[in-house]
Amino acid sequence: MTGPNGDDRQSGGGKKHDVIPPSSPLYLHPSDSPSLMLTQTIFNxxxxxIWADAVCNGLDAKNKLRLVDDTVKQPVLKSSSDGGMECVAWRQCNAMVKAWLRNVIDPKLHPSITFTATVPEIWAELKERYAQGNAPRVHQLKNDLNECKQAK
Incomplete structure (x- = not known):
């Protein structure tokens, strides 16, 4: 039903109904749940x-990967009259993805992310602490160790 100003209105109630389109990363499907396991790989x-690759794959399938890499920024409420639909949707998606991440992180590591407010902050914190920045050097050292032989 269309109101006198051309805005869509919910039939019967007369309230404007804002909707997040399913193609938006801020859309939560009715089947999305905080208990969802994005991957069977638990970060230890x-x-x-391996874990980050599996999680990114799961988040990409749910159209939420852009929340992790911070390309979907937290919206700013422009005025008290605009309703803040995108602000609410962003907060809900942030909370949902935080829950999904907690589900695939060993509980002994939860204290390191407990007080982190946003998904991009959690992701950056984990990457900074645990990503191997010099994997080629580690590989080379392992090869060198394998080639070592005890002198006779």
């Missing part, structure tokens, strides 16, 4: 690269 502090 030693498997960051």
């Amino acid at each position: 502090g030693d498997n960051y690269d």
Whole structure:
């Protein structure tokens, strides 16, 4: 139903109904739940690269990867009259993705992310602490160790 100003109105109630389109990263599907497991790979502090790849794949399938890399910024409420629909949707998505991340992180590591407010902050914190920045050097050292032989 269209109101006198051309805005869409919910039939019967007369309230304007804002809707997040399903193609938006801020859309939460009715089947999305905080208990969802994005991957069977649980982050234990030693498997960051494998875990991060699996989580990114799961988030990409849910159209939420852009919340992790911070390309979907937290909206700013422009005025008290605009309703803040995108602000609410962003907060809900941020909370949902935080829950999904907690589900695939070993509980002993939860204290390191407990007081982190946003998904991009959690992701950056984990990456900074656990990503192997010099994997080629580690590989080379392992090869060197394998080639070592005890002198006779």
